[in-house]
Amino acid sequence: MLSAKLFNATTIFYMASTLAFIGFLASRNKTVGLVGSGLAWIGFAVQTAAIGLRWKESYDIGLGHAPMSNLYESVVFFAWSIVLIFGIIDIKYKYRIIGAFVMPFALLGMAWAQLYLPTDINPLMPALQSNWLLYHVITCFLGYAAFAVACGVSIMYLIKAKSEEKGSESAGGLMSQFPPTRVLDDLNYKAIMVGFPLLTLGIITGAAWANYAWGTYWSWDPKETWSLIVWFVYAAFLHARFTKGWVGKRAAWLSIIGFAATIFCYLGVNLLLSGLHSYGNLS
């Protein structure tokens, strides 16, 4: 199928983009950074086409559903969302170097999906046959992607803060490429500000859907509980900013912990625990 080839091409573009960003980090050559962004955008366009095509192909084989129904499709969509959120930040704030810490997440997702996950288009079980699937998956994954970007920015913050503490920074060193810590802290907050309402919407659409399918909007299923845990962590992050001493380093750590919880909610629950979302497992 053509979509499979396009997904492979996407993976290669994301890999090239990641390498370009690492090169940008090392060389401080603006053109290399521009190439990194350009490759990410081309990969994104190819991936968008591939997702659309896979959607069409599912109709061609008589199944006809949005390509967001199994682990492979969700990982691919996650990677797509990460590049989208990164692209928006790249355009809006012009701190291209962030790509070096965000594109690896997208690459990791695509590489894992292409190399290890079964790529078949499966028929939808009755519980999944609903328009809520689309709303639920899109809101959740855009939220997760914003948290991924926040996590990447937080890692940059910690590296930058560490080098500033040491005071070993020379004027033209590697760290001069990084945005100032103040900006990184602000970007972390902004990304979470986007992610939090999306996660909230994701949880609500999930609850509404569960209510249509099973008659309970909340049943403390492990996936539901973990999404709430993630929500609590980021709610704590947002409130922590209003008390002294919780900006900067602590906020960065809270953002990284939040993303770890997000990844557990997304993958850990399916792979390690059991529950309503068990269709998302590997076999």
Added chain:
Amino acid sequence: MSTNQRSFVQQIWDFFCSLKLTLFVLITLAITSIIGTVIPQYPNIDERYWGTISAGRKLLYERLGFFDMYHSWWFLALLALFSVNLICCSIKRLPHVFKFVSEPATVLSETQQKIFTSKDLKLSGSLEDSRDKLAAFLSSHFSSPTITQVGNQYHLFAQKNAWCRLGVYVVHFSILVIMAGTIIGNLWGYKGFVAIVEGETVNTIKARNGKDIALGFEVKCDQFTVSFYDAPGGGGPSQMPKEFKSILTLTENGKEVPGYKHARVVVNEPLSYKGITFYQSSYGQANDPSTFFFTVKNRTTAKTEQIALRPGSQTRLADGRLISIVDLTDNPGEGTAAVLSVNDKGAEPKFFKVFKNNPTLDELRGDSLIFTFIGTDARMYTGLQVNKDPGVWVVWTGCIMMCLGLCIAFFMSHKRVWIVMQHGYARIYGNASKNQPAFMTEFEALSEELQKQNI
């Protein structure tokens, strides 16, 4: 009240209002919630689980409420503490915010003049004339100003989106609304289950607490069917279920309820009547089959006839052979199949399987007669989850409030502009509650436009 007492009350109040408590509760809720995702929860505990833990641990977990932790006293207490903290914070801060919104600082203080971004302006006209022109400018380019005279100065104040400062309280209040909705549902609603055999009628259901609940109307199951996806590459249906469908008819006081005759219930499309909702949840076979139905097609003449087989008795086919059903199998990945035996005079009986979901498969056997397994006289039952939840709309209202509140709180900004003027000279000041960079651009544009004016 003595000073000591007052300070004690004050301390308690401060404790419940503190942001530290908020952080503590949020993080504690996050960490403790993990327990119930790792330890199995009632009523979904597999019997085999008890064998994997020691008696001592079981007792400890039971004491701590770990097997139903989201309803344990300590978890509910944490949620209560969370709500009390929310309410206290709102009581403490909301009056200030209301005052801020309803009585804005129309006169800019000396300190604010030092802090806020500002731009100079030269004025050519008379004081009153310039004042009116500036007011007209603000009205047309920003929003209409309030004018206050302070000595020989005029302070013009204009603002946008003042109410967006309330967004965060909308979010906080929405959490309480959602909690109220769940409490209403728990107090005045129920969750139950009913299994109805095809052709039969029920008027009560079994609630989760074991009580029978009268519906106030009757539900008849006309039919239950399962359909399957086509197998990849053709060749009949696969084992992957596509749809579970119940056809129900509701009657009340002996009369059919209009619009509820042969109503369809499938997964994701429940049926609601009088606040009670039916969800397709499970299904099964109500009784063992006693008669099995097949079609028999003659390969050469293509003539088809229907036969009914009963275990233990033989039936004569058109060509004189004797046929009987010996077994019914239902192997995973294979589906339901009948094992038939055909006796030709003097020959060993031949056994073969006829699959229910694969009507064309028997052609490959090469016999002159082709069998298709249609079904049996066994009736199905449909398992329906039955709910009444009068609080669910309160919950959705809370959810919508939360989304709106979050958008207001995160993406809208309270913008304020002052112009402090005296004869021949004025200064414009600006401030925004959020997103300073975006406001700065807007403020620059506004002051540039103002400088172009002839005032």
